[in-house]
Amino acid sequence: xxxxxxIRNVSQHYNDKQILKNVSLNxxxxxxxxxxxxxxxxxTTLMKSILGLIQISSGEIVINGEKVxxxxxxxxxxxxxxxxxxxCSYLSPYSMLKYILILSNQYTKESKQEIIELLTQLKLDKVxxxxxxxxxxxxxxxxxxxxxxxxxxxxxxxxEPLVGLDMQGxxxxxxxxxxxxxxxxxxxxxxxxQLDEIEKISSEIAYIESGTLASYxxxxxxxxSEYWFTFESAVGEIPxxxxxxxxxxxxxxxxxxxxxSNDTSIFxxxxxxxxxxxxxxxxxxxxxxxxxxxxxxx
Numbered sequence: 001x002x003x004x005x006x007i008r009n010v011s012q013h014y015n016d017k018q019i020l021k022n023v024s025l026n027x028x029x030x031x032x033x034x035x036x037x038x039x040x041x042x043x044t045t046l047m048k049s050i051l052g053l054i055q056i057s058s059g060e061i062v063i064n065g066e067k068v069x070x071x072x073x074x075x076x077x078x079x080x081x082x083x084x085x086x087x088c089s090y091l092s093p094y095s096m097l098k099y100i101l102i103l104s105n106q107y108t109k110e111s112k113q114e115i116i117e118l119l120t121q122l123k124l125d126k127v128x129x130x131x132x133x134x135x136x137x138x139x140x141x142x143x144x145x146x147x148x149x150x151x152x153x154x155x156x157x158x159x160e161p162l163v164g165l166d167m168q169g170x171x172x173x174x175x176x177x178x179x180x181x182x183x184x185x186x187x188x189x190x191x192x193x194q195l196d197e198i199e200k201i202s203s204e205i206a207y208i209e210s211g212t213l214a215s216y217x218x219x220x221x222x223x224x225s226e227y228w229f230t231f232e233s234a235v236g237e238i239p240x241x242x243x244x245x246x247x248x249x250x251x252x253x254x255x256x257x258x259x260x261s262n263d264t265s266i267f268x269x270x271x272x273x274x275x276x277x278x279x280x281x282x283x284x285x286x287x288x289x290x291x292x293x294x295x296x297x298x
Contacts, residue, residue, distance in 0.1 A: 034202030
């Protein structure tokens, strides 16, 4: 698997304070990485380091095969980012996007249609010629996203892009980003405190805690389910083969088995292991990222 971004033993100091501590992370091509952690954990510092906006104290960062520290302009050639909303309020969305393409020498005879298509995709087509300063905050967020997408980047880095969006706006954002990645056009890093939404859109999650990479895995592996099986008779000994499929497994009483697992076939495995003991009831609850990080990662 090809990596779009490779972060190798990166540390960052500011005065006497260490902001990032030996962070290493490979981000696969055409994936969506959810970057999560508390305020001050180092998420924005890590994104700025990737973008070459701040100088790292040690380590190296590679984007699409190019070291950021060696030649930032080449490494950043196909990278777009939104660390905070960027737009000229006195312009219209259409004029803003046209201006960006002209400045980057990318404006062609097809650009007009491409701008209209992007604004339509972000549901800004009806206000394409209106001044941005008249827009709501959520609409301005969509304009900022359009600004990052118009140059068709291969890497997209977004810091808190869901702030100010209502549920309809978040659903639209998720669809646009997922469509880009599914079409193999972009690799995306998204930082957000909205864990439920990050869980929906991301393929991998990196959890930053006090400047260190505390956890990194696929969403599928990090999100677990909790089960309670009630049997007709006492369970007795728990088979080792079943325990191997569980993060935790225990008896809450003689006939109630409690399991935490991300194995989607756990019901079948429990049924097979206890085929002679009828299951009277099964309850299940989802333990998403919010639950996981509330408990802390180990």
